[in-house]
Amino acid sequence: MTTEPPPPNPTMVTVTPFDALPSPLDAVPELRAAARWMIAAFGAVGVALVGGGPLVAVGKVHGLGEALVAGGALLVALGGVCLAIWQVSRVLVPPITTAATLSTPAARGLRELIDASPADFFGSAATGVDDLLRHRTVAVNIHRALATETDPARRDLLHRHLARARTNIARTDPFVRWLLAMTHVWQIRTTFHEARRWCLLAVALVATGAVAFLTATGGAP
């Protein structure tokens, strides 16, 4: 004797007021605006170095040795500027976000945050990120099982379970969309934080280059 699963309700529509929830994507323009300001700041430093460096050096560099030191120092400083602009500009490149992105190091922090208290994010819809995302894969695997199943009774059961999986997909889809939006923002945020660390190195390079340049060009005429 077999116990059939409860028949799904095909007319059931998930009513989740996600439209009332501000999208995490609203934070993207501000992250990018911050990145543009940082690029502009480093760009201004680069312009000052390229425009002011030669003027400072005129008449103060004597011989090939000093010229090489001054030129090298200027290159180091400009290298720092280029490094910062290159890294910060990555924030402006739109990333592609899929469910697979949640397994990348860029989204590790978000995943840990959610898995630490899944009820706060998903309520009773899922016990974690993997649990939320499993329904589409389960539906695909039921499809595959149906393709090889020949017993009519088992095919009927699989069809019913496929309908259940589709119902679960419909119920979890708003959460999945919200999670993907949050992951998208998190990726940009991670890139921004990495760029800030590179900016520290860039500032050190600019400072070192500038000090070396001023030292090389600061001697008596």
Added chain:
Amino acid sequence: MADAPKINDVRLGDNGVLEFYDGTAWVLYPDVPDDDGLPQALTKGSPLDEDPPR
């Protein structure tokens, strides 16, 4: 020897119930409840960001 199951593989268990492999064991495939509300997280543009009414 049968291939080891992969995560989210499915099978019909006893009494016709659907089971999926969660990485460690075969478990019953559940029905997701539909009374979850919203994620409890604040983002830019949340109502609390707005100025309080005067």
